[in-house]
Amino acid sequence: MERFELVSKRKLADRVNEYVVYAPEVARHCKAGQFVILRVDEEGERVPFTVCDYSREEGTVCILVQEVGYTTALLARLEKGDRLADFVGPLGNPTDLSAYKRILLVGGGIGSAVIYPQAKQLAAEGRAADVVVGARNEGLLIYQDEFRRYAKDFYPVTDDGSNGRKGFVTDVVRELIESGERYDVVFAVGPLPMMRAVCKLTEEYSLPTVVSMNPIMVDGTGMCGCCRITVGGEVKYACIDGPEFDGHKVDFEEAMQRLRTYKAQEEEHMCRLRGERR
Ligand SMILES: Cc1cc2nc3c(=O)[nH]c(=O)nc-3n(C[C@H](O)[C@H](O)[C@H](O)COP(=O)(O)OP(=O)(O)OC[C@H]3O[C@@H](n4cnc5c(N)ncnc54)[C@H](O)[C@@H]3O)c2cc1C
Numbered sequence: 001m002e003r004f005e006l007v008s009k010r011k012l013a014d015r016v017n018e019y020v021v022y023a024p025e026v027a028r029h030c031k032a033g034q035f036v037i038l039r040v041d042e043e044g045e046r047v048p049f050t051v052c053d054y055s056r057e058e059g060t061v062c063i064l065v066q067e068v069g070y071t072t073a074l075l076a077r078l079e080k081g082d083r084l085a086d087f088v089g090p091l092g093n094p095t096d097l098s099a100y101k102r103i104l105l106v107g108g109g110i111g112s113a114v115i116y117p118q119a120k121q122l123a124a125e126g127r128a129a130d131v132v133v134g135a136r137n138e139g140l141l142i143y144q145d146e147f148r149r150y151a152k153d154f155y156p157v158t159d160d161g162s163n164g165r166k167g168f169v170t171d172v173v174r175e176l177i178e179s180g181e182r183y184d185v186v187f188a189v190g191p192l193p194m195m196r197a198v199c200k201l202t203e204e205y206s207l208p209t210v211v212s213m214n215p216i217m218v219d220g221t222g223m224c225g226c227c228r229i230t231v232g233g234e235v236k237y238a239c240i241d242g243p244e245f246d247g248h249k250v251d252f253e254e255a256m257q258r259l260r261t262y263k264a265q266e267e268e269h270m271c272r273l274r275g276e277r278r
């Protein structure tokens with residue numbers, strides 16, 4: 001097997017694929033919460049993805065990828081046996097939930113890729129967490145069987161009620177807290193508006209909340225400044241200081257604005273890929 005070869009590719013939902021990549025050096029060192037930066041080909045842009053799972057024995061790393069733009073569309077065109085140009089990591093800091101006993105994991109959309117390894121690890125340590133996973137509809141809910149296996153209690157929630165409770169993850173989080181569940185921490189990962197909503201809610205209950213930030217990244221080593229965010233009034237670089245931060249201190253408005261910086265160029269790239277003229 002060649003380095004960075006796709007060992008498998010599996011469709012999990014509409015525009016969401018699971019890729020297992022042969023990358024023994026990454027697999028040997030990575031831990032839950034860290035990420036990789038890959039390039040699909042030599043000309044490609046560098047894009048970050050969370051390490052969702054790994055096998056040190058087989059030298060493989062698993063990532064879940066949602067197709068949202070140019071590079072993720074290129075990736076979706078690859079098949080088992082194809083090779084990536086690079087697959088660099090592990091980057092960022094591993095998640096550390098060791099200080100907490102009762103943990104609530106909350107995932108929105110592709111954020112499940114980040115909470116899944118936590119759910120698995122906490123179960124292996126004998127302190128399984130409760131897990132809330134939200135999606136727009138049933139077809140977009142990923143890893144349900146896996147979460148059922150590793151969670152203490154698993155609460156799926158969909159916007160349209162096609163699976164689990166109808167509503168948003170925040171509805172379930174509020175109900176759990178109001179029902180008397182005494183969590184020490186909430187670990188919430190998903191789109192920025194979802195993480196912001198969870199943080200606003202948990203602030204009401206003074207419940208510590210950790211979020212995983214996903215700004216645009218280039219080098220992933222603290223050199224380019226691209227992944228700058230503001231946390232508690234201080235500048236932080238998500239790639240080396242995070243990606244996890246105290247959610248009650250994150251400036252979400254700024255983070256959302258920065259994520260839109262290259263919107264025009266991203267759209268232009270996609271048009272070129274589809275062979276459209278602007
Ligand atoms: C530490 C980290 C871990 C991540 N883990 C995952 C993961 O496990 N699975 C996954 O599918 N995605 C993950 N992402 C997001 C992923 O890197 C982006 O979706 C990807 O870079 C988009 O590239 P593109 O060329 O396909 O889209 P682009 O055309 O570059 O962007 C399309 C749209 O996607 C949004 N976008 C762009 N970059 C990002 C970004 N970095 N994060 C979120 N939204 C973005 C913007 O709204 C943009 O308009 C992670 C990001 C970070 C920083």
Ligand code: FES
Nearest residue numbers: 220222224225239
């Ligand atoms: S990605 Fe360049 S500083 Fe973080």
